[in-house]
Amino acid sequence: MDQDQDQRYDVLIVGGGIAGSVAAWTFSREGLSVALIDERDFAAPFFRAERISSLAIADLRDLGLGELIDEVALPLETTAVIKGGKVQRITHEVDYSVPLWQLVNRTRESLKENPLVDFISDVVASVKTGPEGQTVLLKKGQRELCGKLLVVATGASTAFLKNIGVAREIISKNHSSTFGFDLIPGPDFKLPASSVTIRICREGADYMNVFPTPEGNYRANLFTYWNASDAVQKEFVKGDSTALLKRLSPSLMNTTGSWTVGDTLECGAVSVMKSTGYEQPGFVLIGDAYGRICPCCGRGINKVIRDVLTLQKMVPDWIADDVALTPEVLASYYHDDTREAYEEWVYTQSLTLRERIVESTPKQVLRRIIYHHLPPKLQDFYWKHLGSRKQVPIAP
Ligand SMILES: Cc1cc2nc3c(=O)[nH]c(=O)nc-3n(C[C@H](O)[C@H](O)[C@H](O)COP(=O)(O)OP(=O)(O)OC[C@H]3O[C@@H](n4cnc5c(N)ncnc54)[C@H](O)[C@@H]3O)c2cc1C
Known part of the structure; x- marks a missing residue:
C-alpha cells in the first residue's frame, strides 16, 4: 500500500509483538488493509516464551504460518516428564523450541513483503477513537493514520493503554x-x-x-x-x-x-492482571494488552492466538458492512463463548497452579505430602477415591 497516497486502513494495529504480528497476518489473509505500528523496527532479543506448545503451533499453522515456523523453530518430538529422578511418562505432543523474538521478527519480515500491510516503525503520540473511525498520530513521522478498527496489542506495558482510558486490575x-x-x-x-x-x-x-x-x-x-x-x-x-x-x-x-x-x-x-475500562467504541485489546497470565501455565501464546481467531470470525464482516463499532458490537469479541471459556481456564490455571506449590492450607500441604511421598499407585487410588483433585476444566 502506498502510504503517501492513502492513509486509511481497514485495521490499525498498535504493537507488533506476537499478537499484533499474527493479527496483521490474519487480517491481510482476509483481504483487509492493515497498518502495523511498533516502536521498534526489529524486535531485540527478549526473554519470553522459548518453547511454544503443540496446540499453539497447530493454530499458527492453520493461520498459514507453518512455513515461517519451520524456518526458525525446532520440533521437540517427545517430552519426558520426570519426578523424583524417575521418568514418569513420555508425551508425544510436538512442542517447538524457538525464542519468541525470532518468530516475531520472521513474521514481521514476511509482512513487510505483503502489499496489504504497512509495517510502520514509530511511536503513537495521540489517538482518537469512536464508533465510525480511529485516528492515530505518529510521533516521529508527524502524520496521521486512519482506520475503521484499532487493535491494541501493546503487551503488558501500560503507557499506551493510559492514552485510551484503559487501566489494569492486578489479580495476583x-x-x-x-x-x-x-x-x-x-x-x-x-x-x-x-x-x-x-x-x-x-x-x-x-x-x-x-x-x-x-x-x-x-x-x-x-x-x-x-x-x-x-x-x-x-x-x-x-x-x-x-x-x-x-x-x-x-x-x-x-x-x-x-x-x-x-x-x-x-x-x-x-x-497476573487484566485490563479494565476497555468497553469503549472503536478499539479492542488483544494478547497481553488485554491481560497477562502466569508463564507457569505455558499458555500465553495460545491465549494470544485465541484472541486473533475470535477477531478473524467478526472483523471482516464489520468492515464489509461498515458496522458502527459501538461497545455493544465489540462486546461480541470479548464475550465470544470460546474466548471467554478459554480466558476463564487460563486465569484459573494461573492461580490454581500457584496455590498447589505455595499455599500452606491443610489441603495444599496434604496434597504436597501425597505428591512427594506416596507411591504412584497409592496416589492414583487416593485421588480417585478420597482426594478432591479437582482439575480445572479442560481447555477448549
Ligand atoms: C518470562 C516469560 C515467559 C513466558 N513463557 C511463555 C511460554 O513458555 N509459553 C507461552 O505460551 N507463553 C509464555 N509467556 C507469555 C507470552 O510470552 C506472552 O503472552 C506474549 O509474548 C504476549 O504477546 P503480545 O504480543 O501480547 O505482547 P508483547 O510480546 O509484549 O508485544 C508487545 C509489542 O508492542 C510494542 N509496543 C508496546 N507499546 C507500544 C506503543 N506505545 N507503540 C507501539 N508499539 C508498542 C512492543 O514494542 C512489542 O513489540 C511468557 C511470558 C513471560 C513474561
Whole structure:
C-alpha cells in the first residue's frame, strides 16, 4: 500500500509483538488493509516464551504460518516428564523450541513483503477513537493514520493503554518469576527424550523444562513462584544456582546426566492482571494488552492466538458492512463463548497452579505430602477415591 497516497486502513494495529504480528497476518489473509505500528523496527532479543506448545503451533499453522515456523523453530518430538529422578511418562505432543523474538521478527519480515500491510516503525503520540473511525498520530513521522478498527496489542506495558482510558486490575501481584538460562552439559549428559519437564514442587519452585535450541545448544526454563525479595530467589541469582537446584531436587540429574547452569540468568517477573475500562467504541485489546497470565501455565501464546481467531470470525464482516463499532458490537469479541471459556481456564490455571506449590492450607500441604511421598499407585487410588483433585476444566 502506498502510504503517501492513502492513509486509511481497514485495521490499525498498535504493537507488533506476537499478537499484533499474527493479527496483521490474519487480517491481510482476509483481504483487509492493515497498518502495523511498533516502536521498534526489529524486535531485540527478549526473554519470553522459548518453547511454544503443540496446540499453539497447530493454530499458527492453520493461520498459514507453518512455513515461517519451520524456518526458525525446532520440533521437540517427545517430552519426558520426570519426578523424583524417575521418568514418569513420555508425551508425544510436538512442542517447538524457538525464542519468541525470532518468530516475531520472521513474521514481521514476511509482512513487510505483503502489499496489504504497512509495517510502520514509530511511536503513537495521540489517538482518537469512536464508533465510525480511529485516528492515530505518529510521533516521529508527524502524520496521521486512519482506520475503521484499532487493535491494541501493546503487551503488558501500560503507557499506551493510559492514552485510551484503559487501566489494569492486578489479580495476583508478584505472582511468579520465570528464569531462562543456557544449560552447560557435562560429559555424561543425555536427555531421555527430545526434551524433559522436571517436576520440583518445593520451596516455591514448580518445574523446569530442558530442551535443545535451533542453534544446537541446551536451554532451561525454570518456573517458580518466587519474587525478588525471597531468600531462595536471591540465592539462585547471586549464589551457586546449580547447587541450589540440586538442594531443591536432589535427584535432579538422575535421568539427564550432569549439567550446570550457564553464566547468564534471565528473569521474567509477572503479576497476573487484566485490563479494565476497555468497553469503549472503536478499539479492542488483544494478547497481553488485554491481560497477562502466569508463564507457569505455558499458555500465553495460545491465549494470544485465541484472541486473533475470535477477531478473524467478526472483523471482516464489520468492515464489509461498515458496522458502527459501538461497545455493544465489540462486546461480541470479548464475550465470544470460546474466548471467554478459554480466558476463564487460563486465569484459573494461573492461580490454581500457584496455590498447589505455595499455599500452606491443610489441603495444599496434604496434597504436597501425597505428591512427594506416596507411591504412584497409592496416589492414583487416593485421588480417585478420597482426594478432591479437582482439575480445572479442560481447555477448549
Ligand atoms: C518470562 C516469560 C515467559 C513466558 N513463557 C511463555 C511460554 O513458555 N509459553 C507461552 O505460551 N507463553 C509464555 N509467556 C507469555 C507470552 O510470552 C506472552 O503472552 C506474549 O509474548 C504476549 O504477546 P503480545 O504480543 O501480547 O505482547 P508483547 O510480546 O509484549 O508485544 C508487545 C509489542 O508492542 C510494542 N509496543 C508496546 N507499546 C507500544 C506503543 N506505545 N507503540 C507501539 N508499539 C508498542 C512492543 O514494542 C512489542 O513489540 C511468557 C511470558 C513471560 C513474561
